[in-house]
Amino acid sequence: MSVPDALPRRYRRLLLAYPARYRRRHGAEILTTLMDAAEPGRERPTAAEVRDIVAGGLRQRFRLPTGRVMVLAAVLSALIAGGLGAGLGSVSGWAVAGRPDDAVAGELLGVVAGTATGHRAERRPEAFGLRSRVIAQAVRPPHVTPDEAGARLAAAGWQVEPTEFDGTLRATRGGVEAYVQVAAIGSNTMLLVDMAPALPAFTAPLTVAGAVLGLAAGWLLAARIGYRLRRAPLWQRVAVGELAALAVLLMAWPTIVAWGYLVWPGPALTNAYAAYETQRLIPAAGLGLALAAVALATVIRKQARVATLP
Amino acid sequence: MREPTFLILTALAERPRHGYGLIQEVSALSGGEVVLGAGTLYGALDRLVEQGLIVVEREEAVDGRLRRYYTLTDGGASALAAEAERLRRHAAAATERLRRRASPGPVTA
Numbered sequence: 001m002s003v004p005d006a007l008p009r010r011y012r013r014l015l016l017a018y019p020a021r022y023r024r025r026h027g028a029e030i031l032t033t034l035m036d037a038a039e040p041g042r043e044r045p046t047a048a049e050v051r052d053i054v055a056g057g058l059r060q061r062f063r064l065p066t067g068r069v070m071v072l073a074a075v076l077s078a079l080i081a082g083g084l085g086a087g088l089g090s091v092s093g094w095a096v097a098g099r100p101d102d103a104v105a106g107e108l109l110g111v112v113a114g115t116a117t118g119h120r121a122e123r124r125p126e127a128f129g130l131r132s133r134v135i136a137q138a139v140r141p142p143h144v145t146p147d148e149a150g151a152r153l154a155a156a157g158w159q160v161e162p163t164e165f166d167g168t169l170r171a172t173r174g175g176v177e178a179y180v181q182v183a184a185i186g187s188n189t190m191l192l193v194d195m196a197p198a199l200p201a202f203t204a205p206l207t208v209a210g211a212v213l214g215l216a217a218g219w220l221l222a223a224r225i226g227y228r229l230r231r232a233p234l235w236q237r238v239a240v241g242e243l244a245a246l247a248v249l250l251m252a253w254p255t256i257v258a259w260g261y262l263v264w265p266g267p268a269l270t271n272a273y274a275a276y277e278t279q280r281l282i283p284a285a286g287l288g289l290a291l292a293a294v295a296l297a298t299v300i301r302k303q304a305r306v307a308t309l310p
Numbered sequence: 311m312r313e314p315t316f317l318i319l320t321a322l323a324e325r326p327r328h329g330y331g332l333i334q335e336v337s338a339l340s341g342g343e344v345v346l347g348a349g350t351l352y353g354a355l356d357r358l359v360e361q362g363l364i365v366v367e368r369e370e371a372v373d374g375r376l377r378r379y380y381t382l383t384d385g386g387a388s389a390l391a392a393e394a395e396r397l398r399r400h401a402a403a404a405t406e407r408l409r410r411r412a413s414p415g416p417v418t419a
Contacts, residue, residue: 035375055350056348
């Protein structure tokens with residue numbers, strides 16, 4: 001038994017690959033062409049048709065309105081969202097792994113002090129959370145000199161190198177890089193570890209997945225807004241454009257740092273961007289402005305629709 | 311101009327055509343070499359409308375099937391003429407070079 005309208009139903013389902021707005025305008029027309037081309041009695045789209053329609057739909061989703069400004073806007077939007085996506089992926093990777101590095105920091109302080117010692121640890125996320133630093137300070141450590149510290153670390157299997165700073169050693173072991181700072185302050189000793197912890201197993205793939213999803217989402221967002229704004233009045237287009245431009249400016253530095261870190265994840269890259277409250281406000285404000293631009297673009301479309309009603 | 315685009319404009323040069331008519335005409339024009347899928351065809355049509363090279367001439371609904379007929383604009387006709395001339399020059403140049411190769415000249419040591 002053949003179902004008479006099985007083929008158009010399957011074609012309609014395939015056409016879901018296209019954006020809704022495009023489907024409203026061209027869906028019926030494309031369906032006619034597909035049905036015209038299908039020989040009588042056929043119930044299923046061919047494999048070639050499936051590939052062609054899905055590819056056509058995806059191309060339509062990623063297409064931009066003509067103009068160089070749109071290309072620039074889409075690239076910037078993709079880079080910013082890609083940086084954020086990478087950060088989200090990375091943060092979830094770190095979260096899944098728990099916080100084993102605090103124990104490593106404590107162990108490190110114990111090795112340097114020559115005895116187990118209490119410590120306060122603080123984690124600083126940097127570059128949208130793409131990397132974390134653990135900063136741990138020993139509470140009332142015994143007296144120790146930098147030379148003793150170096151010898152004890154080497155004995156515990158750490159690779160020790162001097163740095164350009166007095167009393168600061170660079171110690172590496174098994175993917176962990178730590179800066180150990182020893183200083184005498186009056187009769188007290190200050191013992192501090194600033195550590196770039198080893199990357200947990202899930203972090204790298206989640207980071208890359210987040211970056212890829214973010215890139216695509218940023219591009220699609222710009223494409224959608226671009227098409228929505230095409231028929232909007234000039235002042236509203238300018239308003240959305242300026243909000244978006246300001247958002248891009250505020251997000252520029254963390255985005256550059258995030259991509260710099262993704263492309264070249266060297267430990268030497270120092271960025272305390274998210275370490276201080278005031279600096280966190282800058283990308284937060286940028287995100288707020290970006291949301292305002294999206295909201296304004298959406299409101300325009302709704303108003304335009306109401307205005308065209310008879 | 312890419313080959314499918316060139317063939318679509320050529321298929322519309324004579325008279326307006328709808329989607330499936332275009333697919334058949336492009337296939338005939340290319341001797342069956344280029345068979346456009348609907349996704350490829352409508353991607354190209356959308357771009358050509360945006361560039362002002364073609365426009366929708368009329369719509370027809372027969373048995374609940376919507377057909378849109380596309381036609382070449384004056385801009386589209388001159389773009390197609392320019393491209394045809396360019397391809398003709400290239401083809402002529404290729405034929406000319408091949409002719410020279412076929413008649414071997416004096417062999418130099």
